[in-house]
Amino acid sequence: PVYLPQVQLPDHLRVTATLSDVLNESSLFVLAVPSHSFRQSLEDLCQTLERSGRDPKESTIIWGTKGFDTASGKLLSEICETVFGDIRYGVISGPSFANELANRMPTALTMACPSLDDARELARWFRVNYTRVYYSDDPVGVQLGGAIKNVVAIAAGISDGLGFGANARAALITRGLTEVSRIGTALGGRSETLMGLSGLGDLILTCTDDQSRNRRFGLGIGKGKTIQKVQQEINQQIEGINTSAILYRVASQKQIEIPITEQVHQILCEGADPRHAVSALLKRTPRAE
Structure with missing residues (x-):
C-alpha cells in the first residue's frame, strides 16, 4: 500500500480494488477518502448499487473524511444527501492520526448522526479494545x-x-x-x-x-x-x-x-x-x- 505500508492487515480482511466485489457482502459502507474525492466516491457507489439492482437508500454510509466539498463548499453530509437522498449516514471524527489508530494505540472518537439512536448503534461498529467511541446527534x-x-x-x-x-x-x-x-x-x-x-x-x-x-x-x-x-x-x-x-x-x-x-x-x-x-x-x- 502507498500509505501505512508497515501496518499488517488482519488475515480475515479481504482487500479489493473493485467496488462491485463488496456489494453482495454489506449494506454498510465506510469512506476514508480526501474531500476532493468524496462526491465522486459516493456517486460511484450509488451507481454501482443501482446497476446491481439494489436500492441505494437501503445502505448506510459512514465517513471519516474531514473538510468541505471542494467544488461547492458544502458540508459532506449535504453532498451525501444530494447523491443518495434520504439515507442513514454517520460521520466519525476526533483527534486521531491514521498511523496511531492503525497501530492500535488508544484513541477516542465521536460518531455523529442526525438520529441519536443511529449514532449509538453505529458507534458500536468502531468500538474495539483500543478505541472509545462517543455518540452525538450533531453531525454538523x-x-x-x-x-x-x-x-x-x-x-x-x-x-x-x-x-x-x-x-x-x-x-x-x-x-x-x-x-x-x-x-x-x-x-x-x-x-x-x-x-x-x-x-x-x-x-x-x-x-x-x-x-x-x-x-x-x-x-x-x-x-x-x-x-x-x-x-x-x-x-x-x-x-x-x-x-x-x-x-x-x-x-x-x-x-x-x-x-x-x-x-x-x-x-x-x-x-x-x-x-x-x-x-x-x-x-x-x-x-x-
Missing part, C-alpha cells in the same frame, strides 16, 4: 470542528516555522478555538460539540504534532518555502488550503470575525508575507477577551 458540529481546525493548524505551523515559540502557538490555538466556535455555531453546529473531541480535541492534536499534514504545511511556509514546494514534499492533500478559502468567503458573507483564518487566507491565496500577517494579528485593536 462534528464535521465543522474537523474541518475548521485544519486552518488553525496551518497558522500554528507557520508561527513555529517563523520561530515565534510556544507562547505564540498557545495564543493561536486558544484564539483559534474562538474562531472554530464562532463560525461553527453560525453554520449550525452546537457549542458543546465544538468543545468536545471533534472540535477542541482535534484542534489540539493537529496544532501540536508534526504528524499533522496541515501543521507540516504551515511549518514549511513559515520557513520560507513556496506553497508548491511544500505540497510536493508532503505529497498528500492539505485540507486546510481549500477550507481557508471557503471559511473566508462564508465569514465575509455572514460578517463573522475570524482574523486568524483571514490571515491564513491572505498568505495562501493572496501572497501575503507570513511575518507581516502575524504582525497584522498583533496590531489589531485591543478588546476584551
Whole structure:
C-alpha cells in the first residue's frame, strides 16, 4: 500500500480494488477518502448499487473524511444527501492520526448522526479494545470542528516555522478555538460539540504534532518555502488550503470575525508575507477577551 505500508492487515480482511466485489457482502459502507474525492466516491457507489439492482437508500454510509466539498463548499453530509437522498449516514471524527489508530494505540472518537439512536448503534461498529467511541446527534458540529481546525493548524505551523515559540502557538490555538466556535455555531453546529473531541480535541492534536499534514504545511511556509514546494514534499492533500478559502468567503458573507483564518487566507491565496500577517494579528485593536 502507498500509505501505512508497515501496518499488517488482519488475515480475515479481504482487500479489493473493485467496488462491485463488496456489494453482495454489506449494506454498510465506510469512506476514508480526501474531500476532493468524496462526491465522486459516493456517486460511484450509488451507481454501482443501482446497476446491481439494489436500492441505494437501503445502505448506510459512514465517513471519516474531514473538510468541505471542494467544488461547492458544502458540508459532506449535504453532498451525501444530494447523491443518495434520504439515507442513514454517520460521520466519525476526533483527534486521531491514521498511523496511531492503525497501530492500535488508544484513541477516542465521536460518531455523529442526525438520529441519536443511529449514532449509538453505529458507534458500536468502531468500538474495539483500543478505541472509545462517543455518540452525538450533531453531525454538523462534528464535521465543522474537523474541518475548521485544519486552518488553525496551518497558522500554528507557520508561527513555529517563523520561530515565534510556544507562547505564540498557545495564543493561536486558544484564539483559534474562538474562531472554530464562532463560525461553527453560525453554520449550525452546537457549542458543546465544538468543545468536545471533534472540535477542541482535534484542534489540539493537529496544532501540536508534526504528524499533522496541515501543521507540516504551515511549518514549511513559515520557513520560507513556496506553497508548491511544500505540497510536493508532503505529497498528500492539505485540507486546510481549500477550507481557508471557503471559511473566508462564508465569514465575509455572514460578517463573522475570524482574523486568524483571514490571515491564513491572505498568505495562501493572496501572497501575503507570513511575518507581516502575524504582525497584522498583533496590531489589531485591543478588546476584551
